[in-house]
Each structure stands twice: as structure tokens, then as C-alpha cells.
Amino acid sequence: MSQDVLETLCDLVRLPSVNPMGRDLPPEVAWESRVTDYLQERFQQLELPWQRQTVAPGRDNILARLDGDPPREQGGSLLMFQAHQDTVPVDGMTIEPWAAEVRDGRVYGRGACDIKGGLACMLTALAQLAARRPPNRPTVLLACTVDEEYGFSGARKMVELWQPSSRIVPRPPDAAIVAEPTLLDVVVSHKGTARWQILTRGRAAHSSQPDAGSNAIYAMAPVLTALERYARTEVPHLANHPLLGHPTLSVGRIRGGISVNVVPDHCAIELDRRLVPGEDPRAAWQHVCDFLTTELPDLPLVFEEPYQSMPGLDGVRNRELAQRVGRISQACGGPGRPIGVPYGTDAPAFAQTGVPTVVCGPGDIAQAHTVDEWIAIDQLHVGAEFYYRLAAEWQGTI
Numbered sequence: 001m002s003q004d005v006l007e008t009l010c011d012l013v014r015l016p017s018v019n020p021m022g023r024d025l026p027p028e029v030a031w032e033s034r035v036t037d038y039l040q041e042r043f044q045q046l047e048l049p050w051q052r053q054t055v056a057p058g059r060d061n062i063l064a065r066l067d068g069d070p071p072r073e074q075g076g077s078l079l080m081f082q083a084h085q086d087t088v089p090v091d092g093m094t095i096e097p098w099a100a101e102v103r104d105g106r107v108y109g110r111g112a113c114d115i116k117g118g119l120a121c122m123l124t125a126l127a128q129l130a131a132r133r134p135p136n137r138p139t140v141l142l143a144c145t146v147d148e149e150y151g152f153s154g155a156r157k158m159v160e161l162w163q164p165s166s167r168i169v170p171r172p173p174d175a176a177i178v179a180e181p182t183l184l185d186v187v188v189s190h191k192g193t194a195r196w197q198i199l200t201r202g203r204a205a206h207s208s209q210p211d212a213g214s215n216a217i218y219a220m221a222p223v224l225t226a227l228e229r230y231a232r233t234e235v236p237h238l239a240n241h242p243l244l245g246h247p248t249l250s251v252g253r254i255r256g257g258i259s260v261n262v263v264p265d266h267c268a269i270e271l272d273r274r275l276v277p278g279e280d281p282r283a284a285w286q287h288v289c290d291f292l293t294t295e296l297p298d299l300p301l302v303f304e305e306p307y308q309s310m311p312g313l314d315g316v317r318n319r320e321l322a323q324r325v326g327r328i329s330q331a332c333g334g335p336g337r338p339i340g341v342p343y344g345t346d347a348p349a350f351a352q353t354g355v356p357t358v359v360c361g362p363g364d365i366a367q368a369h370t371v372d373e374w375i376a377i378d379q380l381h382v383g384a385e386f387y388y389r390l391a392a393e394w395q396g397t398i
Contacts, residue, residue, distance in 0.1 A: 005384045006107070006377060009120035010100035011038065013109035019086040019149040031058045032085040032146045039064075039085075039144055042123060046130050051168045055157045059146040063158070065168050066130055068139035072171070077138035077397050080173035080355075081126070081387060082155075083119035084148030084346060087111035094371045106374040114368035117375040118179030118361035119144065121383035125391065128384075134392040141169060148346050151308050155349035162353070175321050175356045175398045177390065178347045181363030181375070184334025184386060186322045188358055189243045190341045192275035192312035192348060194284050197268050198223060198292070199302035200256075204265040213263030217256045219299060220267040226295045227251055227271070227288075234291065238284075241276040243315070243340025248274045249288070274342065281309035313347045313357065315340075321356040321398050325390065329360065332386045341365070356398045362386075 015038055016029035036052065043050040043064040050064040070076040087110050090097040097110035107117070126142050145154030162172045180187070200220045205213025231249040240246050249271060256267030273284050289303045315322070315338070322338045329336030343365065351357040362383030363375040 005120050005124040005380045006102070008123055009107055009112065009117055009375075009380060010102070012116040012120055013100035013107065013112050014098050016098055017086050017111065018089050019147060021089065021150045023089070025089070029090075033058050033060070035085040036060045036062050036144070039123075046127055048130065049168060051161070051166070053157060053161060055146050055154050059154070061143070061145045061154050061158050063141055063143040063161070063168055064126070066126060066140045068137045069133070069135050072139040077175075077394060078141065078171065078173045079138040079391060079394060080141040080143055080176040080350075081122045081179070082143040082145065082176055082346060082350070083115050083122055083179040084145050084154065085119070086146055086149050087114065087116070088149050088369050092371050093373075095373075102377070105377050107377060107380070108372060108374045110373055113181050113363040113373050113375040114365075115179050115181065115361065115363075117363045117380055118181065118383060121362055121380060122179060122387050124384040125387035128388050129391055132392075136395065137391055138174070138394045140391050141173060145346060152310050152346055152349060155346035159349060159353050172353055172355050173350075176347070176350045177325065177387075178345055178350070178357060178359045179361035180345050180359045181365045181368055182339070182341070182360050183364050183379070184329040184332070184360060184362060184382065185337045185339045186326045186329065186358050186360045187313070187341050187345075187347075188315035188318055188322045188338045189241065189277055190313045190347070190359065191244055191247070191344060192277070192279065192281060192310050193308065193344045194273045194275060194281035194306045195270065195308040196285055196306040197270050197304040199304065200267045201300065201302070202263065202265045202267070205263040207261040207263055210263050213265070216264045216267040220254070220256070220269060222296055222299065223292060223301065224251060224269070226292055230288070230291055238287070239276045239279050241278075241340070244276050244312070244342060247276050247279060247284070275312050277312035277314035279312070281306060281311060310344055311348050311352070313345070313351055313359070317351065317354070318356045318358050322358050324398075325358055325360055328390045328393065329386060332382050332389060334382060334386065360386075
């Protein structure tokens with residue numbers, strides 16, 4: 001099993017780990033277990049203590065520890081590298097998603113950019129740290145979570161291990177670095193999310209006699225019109241953030257009915273509300289419910305509870321960490337600027353516990369989730385050096 005960052009990434013891309021995101025997918029591509037088994041084998045090869053943590057059937061977090069100099073028991077720092085194992089689905093891709101094709105200075109495949117490239121860099125850096133054992137290094141954890149692309153359940157579960165009874169993580173880390181494709185800029189703030197469904201009910205009938213039924217899809221039409229107006233005129237004025245601007249709302253899915261010749265008795269839409277730091281996911285959900293109830297008082301609506309929510313990452317506790325990470329990024333040729341981004345990550349799950357957390361990794365978010373996803377090979381080499389130097393040159397605590 002190679003320790004080379006390029007070969008490691010190709011290994012990871014060839015292991016499908018698609019997050020079904022609420023859909024039924026074939027077991028040979030769904031879930032993260034193939035990647036988790038690979039990571040376990042790598043940790044065993046490096047002779048590192050490791051632990052798997054079941055989040056759901058067939059879906060395990062896994063983490064490993066490389067002791068520092070001095071070790072954490074003697075007052076050494078505890079630095080966590082974190083990456084997720086799952087990818088988005090492959091619908092509509094124009095390349096073979098699992099081929100890990102190398103050409104034109106790039107690696108192509110689902111997850112190459114988001115975030116198996118960053119994971120490969122962290123694995124490579126961990127192997128180099130284990131081989132070279134630089135002095136005055138922190139204890140390094142590599143935490144690999146499930147379900148980042150849909151529910152963040154892996155990251156939420158991971159923090160339960162930060163307690164004295166854990167044989168790997170007996171206390172919270174002193175700092176956490178989350179891998180996402182930032183081109184080695186340092187994300188200090190990003191938006192959060194709340195996602196839920198709204199339903200309308202109708203009465204089924206034969207489509208040749210539509211008046212005998214009640215069309216749930218028609219009933220949804222004024223809801224969509226009201227939400228479009230709400231997203232345009234209300235949401236931008238609810239909050240503002242210096243790096244992230246204002247919150248947003250989008251309707252991303254609609255479905256209803258069972259057949260074209262049946263009057264539909266149900267219709268559902270799914271909403272995506274992006275939150276700026278400081279906004280509460282449940283309060284954002286309630287605001288939408290109250291708005292629609294006021295605007296459409298005679299229309300019975302079903303507001304389901306949010307099935308996914310995560311607050312944003314604020315930049316209050318991570319300023320010193322961001323400066324340290326930025327200096328190492330710049331030393332490796334990266335920009336290292338403190339920035340805010342509109343997308344979400346696992347980072348708030350760690351930051352909520354009080355651990356200073358930033359997001360920084362190789363690759364460009366513009367290539368994530370695309371039909372021909374890729375990452376530049378030179379980003380892989382810079383990324384591996386960056387994570388290695390971050391640990392090797394770590395000094396003191398945050």
C-alpha cells in the first residue's frame with residue numbers, strides 16, 4: 001500500500017462512498033464502509049492506535065492517533081486533522097466516477113476534489129510524521145467522519161469520544177483543521193444550514209374527472225410563489241455578516257402524485273435555508289412557517305421538522321489558529337488568507353465544543369460536485385507538505 005499522495009488519492013477515488021442523501025442506491029456504491037476499511041488498514045500499517053465508531057449501520061467514523069513529543073499525557077498539544085469519507089452522488093457525470101484517471105496534471109473522479117484529495121494529503125502527512133518523528137511535535141489525531149454531505153451526523157457523533165474513557169481521544173483537541181477544497185486559504189467563517197419539507201395534501205381521483213379530487217400540486221403553487229417573494233424580499237434583511245453577507249433560502253426539490261392519470265393527493269417541497277453565524281436553525285425554520293401561515297391562512301400546510309441543521313462557523317475563537325495556519329500555508333506557497341465561504345462543513349460541530357477550528361485544504365471548490373470532478377496534482381503535493389509542516393512546526397497551544 002503506497003504512501004505516495006497521488007497513489008493514495010487514486011486508491012480512495014476507486015472506492016465508492018456515495019452518500020445516498022435520502023435516496024435508494026445500490027450497495028456497491030453507497031455508504032462509506034469501503035473507505036473506512038481502507039483507512040483502518042493504513043492505520044494498522046503505520047502501527048497507530050485507531051478506533052471505529054458506528055454512526056449508523058454500515059457507516060463508521062474512524063480515527064487514529066500519532067503520539068507527540070511530548071505526548072499529550074505530559075502536557076503536549078493535541079492537534080486534530082479531520083476529513084469526511086463520503087461523496088455526493090454521481091448522477092450526470094461525464095467521466096467514469098471511480099476510474100481515478102490521471103491526465104493533464106489532474107486526477108479525475110468523484111470525490112477527487114471533495115474531499116478525498118484533502119484526505120490523501122492528511123494521510124500522507126501522518127505517514128511522514130510517523131516516519132520522521134520531528135521533535136516538539138503535537139499529538140496528531142486523524143479523524144475521518146461519515147455523512148458530511150447530507151446530515152453532519154458523523155461529526156456530531158465524533159465529539160462524543162472526547163472524554164477520559166476514550167482510549168484515543170481522552171480530552172478535546174487543542175485545535176482542529178478541517179479539510180475542504182479552499183486552495184489553502186483559511187476559512188474562519190462559513191454559513192450554516194437548515195433543511196426541511198413542506199407538504200400539501202389533496203384528494204386522489206381519476207384524471208378524467210379532476211373535479212372529483214383535490215390537486216395537491218395546484219395547492220403548492222401559491223406556496224412556491226410566496227417563498228420566492230420571501231427569499232427575495234425578507235431573508236436578505238434578517239441578518240448580515242461582514243464576510244458572508246446575508247442569509248438565503250432556496251427550494252431545491254418538488255415531488256408529488258403517483259401517476260399522470262391520477263389527481264395527486266400529496267405534494268412535497270424541500271427547502272434549503274443558509275444561515276449566517278449567530279442565526280439559530282430552528283428560529284429560521286419557525287420564521288418561514290410563520291410567514292407562510294400569515295400569507296396563506298386558508299391553506300392547510302404541513303411543516304415537517306428540519307431533518308438537517310447545523311449553525312454557521314463564526315470567526316471569534318479561531319483567530320490565533322487562523323494566523324498560525326495562514327503562515328504555514330504561505331510558507332508552502334499557498335495564499336493563507338482568512339476568508340469566509342457560503343457553503344457548510346463539519347467544522348461547527350467541533351467549534352461548538354469550544355475547540356478552535358478552521359477549514360483549510362487543497363483543491364478548488366469550483367471543481368467540487370461537478371460532472372467531471374478533478375483536483376490538480378500540484379495541489380496534492382502542496383497540501384501534503386502543508387499538513388506535515390503544520391504539525392512538525394507546531395509550537396505551544398492556541
